[in-house]
Amino acid sequence: MPSPSASHVVIFPFMAQGHTLPLLDLSKALSRQQIKVTIITTPSNAKSIAKCVPNHPDIHLNEIPFPTIDGLPKGCENTSQLPSMEFLLPFLHATKQLQKPFEEVLETMIKSNTPPLCVISDFFLGFTLASCQALGVPRLVFHGTSALSMAIMKSSWVNASQINSLSMLDRVDLPGMKLPFTLTKADLPAETLNASNHDDPMSQFIDEVGWADANSCGIIINSFEELEKDHISFFESFYMNGAKAWCLGPLFLYDKIEGLEKSINQNQNPSMSTQWLDEQSTPDSVIYVSFGTQADVSDSQLDEVAFGLEESGFPFVWVVRSNAWSLPSGMEEKIKDRGLIVSEWVDQRQILSHRAIGGFLSHCGWNSVLESAVAGVPILAWPMMAEQSLNAKLVVDGFGAGLSVKRVQNQGPEILVSRQAISEGVKELMGGQKGRSARERAEALGRVARRAVQKDGSSHDTLSKLIDQLRAY
Numbered sequence: 001m002p003s004p005s006a007s008h009v010v011i012f013p014f015m016a017q018g019h020t021l022p023l024l025d026l027s028k029a030l031s032r033q034q035i036k037v038t039i040i041t042t043p044s045n046a047k048s049i050a051k052c053v054p055n056h057p058d059i060h061l062n063e064i065p066f067p068t069i070d071g072l073p074k075g076c077e078n079t080s081q082l083p084s085m086e087f088l089l090p091f092l093h094a095t096k097q098l099q100k101p102f103e104e105v106l107e108t109m110i111k112s113n114t115p116p117l118c119v120i121s122d123f124f125l126g127f128t129l130a131s132c133q134a135l136g137v138p139r140l141v142f143h144g145t146s147a148l149s150m151a152i153m154k155s156s157w158v159n160a161s162q163i164n165s166l167s168m169l170d171r172v173d174l175p176g177m178k179l180p181f182t183l184t185k186a187d188l189p190a191e192t193l194n195a196s197n198h199d200d201p202m203s204q205f206i207d208e209v210g211w212a213d214a215n216s217c218g219i220i221i222n223s224f225e226e227l228e229k230d231h232i233s234f235f236e237s238f239y240m241n242g243a244k245a246w247c248l249g250p251l252f253l254y255d256k257i258e259g260l261e262k263s264i265n266q267n268q269n270p271s272m273s274t275q276w277l278d279e280q281s282t283p284d285s286v287i288y289v290s291f292g293t294q295a296d297v298s299d300s301q302l303d304e305v306a307f308g309l310e311e312s313g314f315p316f317v318w319v320v321r322s323n324a325w326s327l328p329s330g331m332e333e334k335i336k337d338r339g340l341i342v343s344e345w346v347d348q349r350q351i352l353s354h355r356a357i358g359g360f361l362s363h364c365g366w367n368s369v370l371e372s373a374v375a376g377v378p379i380l381a382w383p384m385m386a387e388q389s390l391n392a393k394l395v396v397d398g399f400g401a402g403l404s405v406k407r408v409q410n411q412g413p414e415i416l417v418s419r420q421a422i423s424e425g426v427k428e429l430m431g432g433q434k435g436r437s438a439r440e441r442a443e444a445l446g447r448v449a450r451r452a453v454q455k456d457g458s459s460h461d462t463l464s465k466l467i468d469q470l471r472a473y
């Protein structure tokens with residue numbers, strides 16, 4: 001095994017915003033501990049990453065080309081550019097072709113006597129394990145979500161055949177797990193429910209990267225011990241070789257401490273949404289609406305959101321990802337003084353921390369959950385895909401820091417959530433008793449989350465221990 005240079009870590013994020021952003025935050029946290037970081041990524045992702053890490057001389061980018069493959073639109077290097085989630089599997093397979101250039105980067109580092117202490121790579125980039133093992137570099141894995149959700153998914157994967165015999169609304173009991181909410185089969189991600197279908201290409205892919213995950217020598221978790229302590233050892237039991245889970249989050253908060261906040265804020269011009277929010281005089285009066293960077297939302301469902309927000313009577317800022325959709329006729333006039341619809345990238349963290357924001361209609365991607373909690377903003381939970389139902393249950397039933405939107409049953413697949421459900425949910429969250437109590441719980445959770453990254457906080461201490469451990473490998 002080559003002797004690692006004292007202070008150098010390689011980070012290889014998966015090309016999806018929700019996976020990349022927290023690893024950029026981790027890069028900043030490491031660089032502030034005198035660890036040099038090399039981020040490996042592809043050319044178009046490098047451009048957006050460079051904008052996120054402009055003031056960090058110890059963070060370097062190393063670009064490797066993204067492969068051109070049949071079945072994937074040309075120039076598509078990030079899941080947010082996929083025409084729909086149907087392209088996810090070809091995209092995942094394309095990333096496997098990054099193995100050779102990745103190895104070449106590591107080999108060059110080793111030859112030039114600057115081997116990294118470790119590689120931290122995303123769960124989806126399972127091929128990195130074999131390369132790291134061949135070159136004698138430890139690989140730590142990053143999933144992007146909580147240890148609780150990962151533990152539920154891993155346990156469900158193992159127990160898939162028993163779970164498959166249940167009906168969707170049946171309660172699922174996972175052996176050895178004490179859950180903070182009642183889990184039903186319907187809460188489990190579609191991929192997990194398909195685990196026992198060994199002919200399914202997505203199951204095969206997850207099996208492959210899951211094996212690499214389980215054989216990694218550590219797991220980076222964007223969460224904090226206070227939240228995860230009851231199930232962390234159960235989660236670790238799915239790993240070989242005594243791998244430890246390191247709870248270092250919320251990672252984005254490392255940006256906000258010890259003077260860095262100042263330098264970052266100085267670089268920011270107030271955005272259109274911030275200016276709009278500044279004009280709203282009542283604190284906690286505006287609902288922020290965003291469904292993350294991956295979920296496909298149909299045009300008819302977007303129409304229903306527009307009607308629901310309008311009917312609720314509350315002001316809103318709504319980030320819409322679809323370029324093809326436009327407001328139903330007559331709606332623009334009705335909402336012009338009360339709503340801001342944005343189709344470009346916004347600074348979500350900044351929006352959530354604005355005093356005018358009082359609630360978040362969210363798909364419950366894990367980053368959004370953390371960002372909302374830290375800002376003390378309660379969530380109106382509308383999970384759409386992946387592990388989001390688990391996150392939503394944790395927020396609503398586990399923390400009491402949100403409410404759930406009511407889904408329409410038996411009305412066909414098109415409209416999952418009606419305008420009435422959206423309107424009623426927004427009214428209760430923003431003005432009702434349940435919403436008030438959810439806000440108090442969100443504020444309490446935010447205090448614990450912020451404390452975790454401060455000096456002597458749990459995540460802060462764990463980061464120091466991780467660095468010591470990396471130096472000892």
Ligand SMILES: O=c1ccn([C@@H]2O[C@H](COP(=O)(O)OP(=O)(O)O[C@H]3O[C@H](CO)[C@@H](O)[C@H](O)[C@H]3O)[C@@H](O)[C@H]2O)c(=O)[nH]1
Pocket residue numbers: 017018019021143144145290291292293294295319344345346347348349364365366367368369371385386387388
């Ligand atoms: O205009 C935008 C849109 C998004 N964001 C940020 O993008 C991230 C989005 O992450 P997340 O809320 O987790 O949503 P997704 O991108 O949909 O997340 C994917 O990745 C997450 C982490 O693994 C999973 O929890 C989700 O299920 C999965 O869909 C957050 O940091 C947001 O602040 C912005 O800053 N501006």
